[in-house]
Amino acid sequence: MEKDPIIEVKQLRAGYNGNTILEQVSFGVLKGEVFVIMGGSGCGKTTLFKHLVGLIKPVSGSIIIDGDDIAHGDETLLRKVLRKIGVLYQSAALFNSMTIAENIALPIREYTDLSEKSIDTLVKMKLTLVNLDGYENYLPSEISGGMKKRAGLARAMALNPEILFFDEPSAGLDPVASNELDNLIIQLNKNLGTTMVIVTHELRSVCHIAHRAILLDKNKKGILVDGDPRYLRDHSTDPMVKAFFNGRS
Template sequence: MGSKAIIRVKDLRAGYGEDIILDHVSFNVYEGEVFVILGGSGCGKSTLLKAIIGLIEPRSGKITIDGDEVSVDDDTTLQKILRKVGVLYQGAALFGSMTIAENVALPIREYTSLPKESIDVLVKMKLGLVNLEGYENYLPSELSGGMKKRAGLARAMALNPKILFFDEPSAGLDPVTSAELDDLILYLNRSLGTTMVIVTHELQSIFAVAQRIIMLDKRAKGIIAEGNPKYLRDHSQNQFVKQFFNRQADEKGVVSRGSQ
């Protein structure tokens, strides 16, 4: 694991309208690590991700990526930051009017001076990495959910960014595809040194890929646990953390109360 903090979040407060969803959130992500943000539904995982990549403006606090402060207003810096970042969205967010190859080629064509034939080869390599050879001319609507996700990943890593963000990568995938995606994440992390920031609540995936996690909680509006997932599972004193990692329902839950 690299020692340099590539993402620094300090005293972040974010929310929508009147609701404050995250408050006093501070953490670092170090270069080259696989970092997982997890927590129950509605705890602000996606909000945190959006704040980090500059899609929403936090109420207060400071976020820096690779030394540059993320600010919605400072377009030049934001552009510089965004070049170092790739995002795989929950629904893959492929452009429906373009083929898979065109989707992946789009950033390469825009930001490099490579000739068209070379871009074609690159696109083939990228799609090969995510096991989608032969689907170059398909439209996103002709692909299954898992294939779309993989194509979305190929596009996110088109320019080999320093940091890849994943919003619920396993959502809607079968266990086999999900495991393949995990392997791919680990492989990219190992071979290219890409820092991975993953938002998920898929337990198996967390144990498979995460080197370090933070857990957010709705009631605490912030981080309730930080560290290695296996260690936390076995040693955490926090009730919610234990429940989460051992997949137990709330004791006050409807089902358990009904069965008593």
């Protein structure tokens, strides 16, 4: 794993309508790392996620992705950074009017000069990679939740971005489907060296896939702890960290 930080968040302050949700949040994500953002409901996980993918601008602070500060940059800079990232949303956010193949082909068609035949082959390769071969002509409404997630992942990695963001990837999946998705994340990280940033509170999944994790806290409005989730689970002495990992209030 290379050691350069690909994402750096510095003194981030985030909130809506004058209410501060997060303050003084600083952390870095190394290149090729599987990084997890954890926390209970309402602690600001989704808020932080939306800031990292450029959907919301922070009140103050910086979010530097591969050297570009999206918190202070203009629209052009944001567009440039967005080319380097892929996002898998909680609901997969597939376009319901398009088939699975059309969903995946959309960014490839937009950003490359490949011929239609090549795009067709590439889409099939991507679908095979996520074990969805043969489902090219299905509409999102015709496949299961787990399959939607995998199709969403295939679309997120359509252009093989350097960073993949996942919002609650295991939400709504059965343990087997969730485990399959986790294994897929590990494989992609290992084989393509993609940096993964995952927002979740599925502890089993966190301990399975994460190299490093941060735990957000609602009262602190920031990071409670930062480290290897397996170490935190087994050795942390902080009562709140212990409570989170043991599922007790």
